[in-house]
Amino acid sequence: MSRPGAEAYHELKAALSASLPGERLIDDPLRTLAYGTDASFYRLVPRLVVRPESEAELRLTLAECRARGLPVTFRAAGTSLSGQAVTDSVLIQLGRGWRGHEILDEGRAIRLQPGVIGARANQLLAPYGRKIGPDPASIASCMVGGIAANNASGMCCGTAQNSYRTVRDLRVILADGTLLDTADPESVAAFRRSHTELLAGLERLAAETRGNAELAERIRHKYRLKNTTGYALNSLVDFSDGIEILKHLMIGSEGTLGCIAAITYDTVVDEPLKAAALAFFPDMAATCRATIALKRSPVSAVELMDRAALRSVEDEAGMPEVLRTLPEGAAALLIDVRGNDEAELQARLGEVQATLEGIRPLEPVGFTRDADTYALYWKIRKGLFPAVGAVRETGTTVIIEDVAFPIERLDEGVLALTDIFHRHGYAEAILFGHALEGNLHFVFPQGFERPGEVERYQALMDEVAQLVGVEYGGSLKAEHGTGRNMAPYVELEWGPEAYALMWEIKALFDPENLLNPEVILSRNPTLHLENLKPLPAAHAIVDKCIECGFCESVCPSRDLTLTPRQRIVITREVARLEALGAATGDDDAARLAALRADLGHAVDATCAVDGLCETRCPVGINTGDLVRDMRRRRLGHHAGLARRLGAHFDGVTRTARSTLRLAGAANRLLGDGVMGAISQGARRLSGERLPQWTPALPQAAPVRVLKRQADAEASRPRVVYLPSCATRMFGADRRDDGESRSVMEITLALLERAGFAVVIPERVDSLCCGMAFRSKGQFDEADHKGRELNRELLAASESGRHPILCDTSPCTLQMQEHLDDCLELQEPVAFAHDHLLPRLDVTPVGERVAVHVTCSSTRLGLGDKMVALARACAEEVVVPAEITCCGFAGDKGFSVPELNASALSGLAEQVAGCSAGYSNSRTCEIGLSRHGEIPYRSILSLLDRASRPG
Template sequence: MTSETAWQELKGALAEVIPDERLIDDPLRTLAYGTDASFYRLVPRLVVRPESEAELQRVLSECRARRLPVTFRAAGTSLSGQALTDSVLIQLGRGWRDHAILDDGQAIRLQPGVIGARANQLLAPFGRKIGPDPASIASCMIGGIAANNASGMCCGTAQNSYRTVRDLRVILADGSLLDTADPDSVSAFRASHGELLAGLERLAEQAQGNPALAEKIRHKYRLKNTTGYALNSLVDFADGIEILKHLMIGSEGTLGFISTITYDTVVDEPEKAAALAFFPDMGATCRATIALKQAPVSAVELMDRAALRSVQDQPGMPDALGRLPEGAAALLIDVRGNDAAELEARMQAVQRVLEGIQTLEVVTFTRDPATYALYWKIRKGLFPAVGAVRETGTTVIIEDVAFPVERLDEGVLALTETFHRHGYRDAILFGHALEGNLHFVFPQGFEKPGEVERYQALMDEVAQLVGVEYGGSLKAEHGTGRNMAPYVELEWGPEAYELMWEIKALFDPDNLLNPEVILSRNPTLHLENLKPLPEADPLVDKCIECGFCEAVCPSRDLTLTPRQRIVIAREMARLEALGEARTAEDTTRLGALREDYRYAGDETCAADGLCSTQCPVGINTGDLVREMRHERAAGMAGIARRIGRHFSGATRLARGGLNAAGVARSLLGTDLMSKASTGARRLSGDRLPQWSPALPRSAPIRVLAQSPSGDAHREKVVYLPSCATRIFGADHQDDETRSVMEITLALLDKAGFEVILPEMIGHLCCGMAFRSKGQFEEASHKGRELNRELLVASQNGRYPILCDTSPCTLQMQEYLDERLEMLEPVSFAHDHLLPRLSVTPLEERVAVHVTCSSTRMGLADKFVGLARACARDVVVPAEITCCGFAGDKGFNTPELNASALAGLAEQVADCSAGYSNSRTCEIGLTEHGGIPYRSILSLLDRASRAS
């Protein structure tokens, strides 16, 4: 047990080089940041966020001096418990996202904080991609991909990190740095660490000199295999540097820290087709798989009948899924080519291979992007399908094994029988068939008596079956972690297992790097520190804590992510449920969590719903936050009601405030105004809003008083300016001096539309401003008012309705009468304005911000397409998702907006202007982008003329 003094000394020593805000030890954030996607829980004592190699070396040095274990953490999407600790957790932040394209895309150098999908985005212009393609690639980071030797659906064993790594920068347990791409670094390392390299070379000679062991190692890596260390490095290489480089791949942070990896990239063939082939039984499915091993396919994904049944009732699924007989199975066959002719030849080759194998339907390939995407949606939806229907309080376990492909049918049958024999009849089976790699997914509880023992009995039998009887892999691609550490020796045998311990001792003699991961002498490690998943709220109880939501959350670098908000909500619910059984320590902890959650969980949540677009089970964590706001906002209901009943006056007051701010700005100047606002906000305890230099003029509401043209031949459209565009006009510094309302009316007139304005327009509001603050009753009231007026104005839905603000449109689509055709600027401009206008693209480089609401409405492609129709060069800043302005949070919680838009200015520096479809978002984008942001309708208006 480490003394409290040692922890205080560690934090004090680290504070000399790392700011206090990056040394985290409070109850809320240690629990939140220490949670990963596995079914284990350990709470770190200290979370450290070093932003450079030098800082990380200092952390390792100080921890080593006090013999404190350290665990490295990337995105935390790992499933086997390898990113957990109750000691020091090193978490990657913004300082680890650098990248460089090498050799015209033939290679790419990446820091560990880069998200996998971002790497492929960078390589796309070169027709290349990284080899690994895990299902979590849109969320997981390069550090985790390399440290787990993650593979995926098209990667196989030929394109994983082990096979495609070119070079590494590695920091070892003693703080030393090796850059394998730098001859000077290699030479220095040979001099300083000759004993380590000699030890590795000795182990290689030992392995290569033992024919039986060498053959066993080669056999194991013909399969997908992430169980234990990469012993194939001992038979593939003789030089210590090369052995070290390849041992780091898949070492799960137990041998060192990969600070940079250079990948040799692979071809990303642009032409794609897929077929969903149905077979009468698993035997025929496996025979087809073996035959396809020799075919020119990119992926072959196996799905059993239970797996298909789990998704067959979801929207958009093919009718054929529901008609399949019991015992049937399917293969998703993916074929790719560099051009249409090559793709066609490969599809025909696959058809020839399948001749003579019975199928339930004719195998037909599709090149249609929508159908292709649907097929992959079926495959990728299998894991969450189980998570969505599991009993509350249970977790979802995914076991990841590999059989020799020639024995796949036997292995499937034996494994299925094993699961059924232990009572796991809800398990579904799917996997990467070409590699014999199968995933079994099943719900598992640990709270009821006998459940832990049942799980242990299952795992013991699975390990014996796969690892010994079939000579397969117990972990094909998810990493050993804690989950399979007790079984490594069973799979590999004593001789190979001792080699692994020798490797660990050479790199980490004090056993301080991620101890108990990969190697453990504890036979029940996989049954300890199991994660509680208590009932918290029906809105989020189906969360499986996978972390897929985190990459799109605007507060991810500031406070908490959606997953982390749910983790804390669950812990508070668990402590509350203890009631009288709660100890004094529990009560103190609950109070601290509630207090800290108000800012970290509530005030800094944009509640934008983007998390639901990435969540496997569709959870919108913003709904949970709004419910919490609703519970706390009861005392403010009267004020909300008065504002709602006098909404026109409230907007007039807001415009008056903008005019007053404009006068003060002209008198004081921007710098003095900013200082005065910051000081006043600080004195108020952050209750006063923060003035922004991008705060615009007030909107000229008088423009809505124009009379209709009365032209009976004109097509009619109802125009609803949102309350935001009725308040906020043009930016003070922008060349575009018209308000959104003026631009919209001019554009509609140019396109030949007759504009209908709803009655009492100044009083109308969609209710989102109230709903976002938890004032659901007033939000519903304003929604009913608006619904009534829009039905009248549109003649019960006869005419489309254009709202000039995207988030408001989404709100109305969700809550108003289905007869109303609600369109926001992008969809209306793309579908209704472009066909009526003559557009000449401007010779400008412009930026586009796709708002969170546009993403949720599926308008991202239309948004970019519209911009490209109007400008020659369009920039869509990478990794900028929601701007975090969130209505008024840009004024009241400005740090959220600043954090969400960090890095925007660099990406749009050479753009003339930016365009979006939400006036409040544009205020924050203007401030942090350094260029004016306007409505996308302004760009269309500038680039078009009447046809």
């Protein structure tokens, strides 16, 4: 197929711009690279990224592309591992406008649009005791569109509960723009009339396949295993009606036959009681015998880990000591058993124990119900992939492949596979997987830059494909999708007859081969060795990034500019182009200049540096640290100003309070509308340098309440109270009729009510934890303010004898990371839950309230405590879904207000009907009040309202 020229893409953008806004038609060098990168080790940069937000816009995009012969690729989360979500043509991203959902049949089914994250679907189903069947390891990040399009499975769903087996209905948009809703009889009837030839062709292929006994039996055999290699040919033997065949062919088709605009799943029971055991065996043969025996028992999951896999995690914190003492050749099974009630769970555990009696493990197998131990076992299993990523050589990628052997030959397959790896020089490869299905993942670092590396990789994959696909009759792709990586081997695994059948299917759906060409089916035998992604050294903080995208779902700027993964992608590309130096051609030089021009806003200014990305990153990267270091390098010449601000910090806070009083007076005089217009105008004239005024701007805080001494009564426990600089500046929301006191006043009242003697540190107005400086890259002054604060807190707490309460969660996190370990630092949620609740009588207020768990609370592991505290104080508590960091980020709510607005998009709808919202960061509460359209207060205000002395 000849490649369209640049003019065709310019024409496409011009045609689409009549219906789609310009910000959703993207062709600049920075964002096309960033948005076009997925989790695979392939790199293609799209010429145009289109973000349709409705089916009508998607159909229009397909029509305009088809009119110009331009290939298109659909993308949801981009966590795909096999290269099925990259393109050098048109990339269609399905994001914010595709997150609709509907619970059906009291939870027995759920209708989901492709932009819904898998874990969100299960969150919606949790009240019904149900979940979707597929459970990929990336479920907290991947989206339903990708889950269905790849027929992703996971640890517990096997082949019985994957998308193919649990799909009830689909809304599908085909290459010609036709929309089919299989749940709508009228849509089906119209489709039968308009697409008679397509349906007849599918029914003919099904009849011919069923009539070919040898081929039909081969297909049935292949799908006894997990299998995502090629198209779902089992649809041709499982169904005879064209609509049903089409519906099931779409599952696992990776966007090559059409776009899944919505899927309705039949849900499965989510058994609430869980137990797990980590069983160790002397060798792989014994491990596989145990697996085969367990296949017939009532287990939910059996995860196999070889000795190399266990060794890769044995030195990590919290790992069981036994991992270090296992003999060479040993292996382990993580056995998971679940039940709906105690009797069922105990019966199943007894049956599993009886199954294992004839197989000798290295030590007795004991199941645990303890939540922490259960979580530790799964942490071991889930940590295997990142363990390889964390120790690989900079510049190499991590390859994870997944194959499936017939379970009765699993032990032979494992040994043969291990031998292949060693013969090709991949001694560091580890093996693990979903043993019940014979599904093994093998993970190894791979470089492509050095001479001979590509050839070595090719030789490895050729031999693996021959072993698994031919000699053992297994699957070369069990659950990760065919993609580009395995497309050259589809015919080898399936044989010429089945492969020809797949091409016929493709021709029926997409005769012009415009939907994701070269994915699943390709005539190019070296496709898997082309367009390999460079991973150059860029910065020590992020060089271990494997670009998996797990971080993206919690990033507040994900719908505005870039995600952590994308920031790293851009940083790497700049480093690569800079390293070329004089060798950089004109095109690369222009590209580098364009990237540098956009770095400031996309990479730096709109990053909240909240650290949530680290909580999801398999290799523990905090991309905020990268951005802070960029700011340090850029703002080094402002160190003198930072020192002056730090030295006169009490003056800074006084000036801020004076400014708030002036702003309040002007607002009372002019009103919200005029005040907002003046602020926006001034901001535009300043080149976006002046802060944006918001109607949620609070009153000035009354610091006079801090002029108090510690109670001398020895019987009262003492607590050191450190009000943050934010609460020393920002008082109550002037529009909030329900709370007129500052956080300081509320905190002091609660401490008094609970019987604490309060100590206020000396020179409190001058104190700062340093976060305000550190977040801007002024590390030296941040460290100086931290040391200054450390001295004062040591004195006030009598060297750690008394606990220290800071009323702002982000400041507490900063102090815990940088101050002396002897200081017992507490933030509002933990202190209220652990120390105030036991000393107070609490009667829940009869209201519906919202709770915002701040990014720092999440990083401190306090989300559950915060919700529990709110539920102790109010009759109904709402925790808005998919609202993570609010994006206010200290002062960015004023300087980059669009970040706060994007991060809190949809908040108002979720908290409608709530009397108020509660959090534990005063600046966050400003943005939350603005975009939630209800007042947000300190969580201590809620406890104060609900409590009386105990």
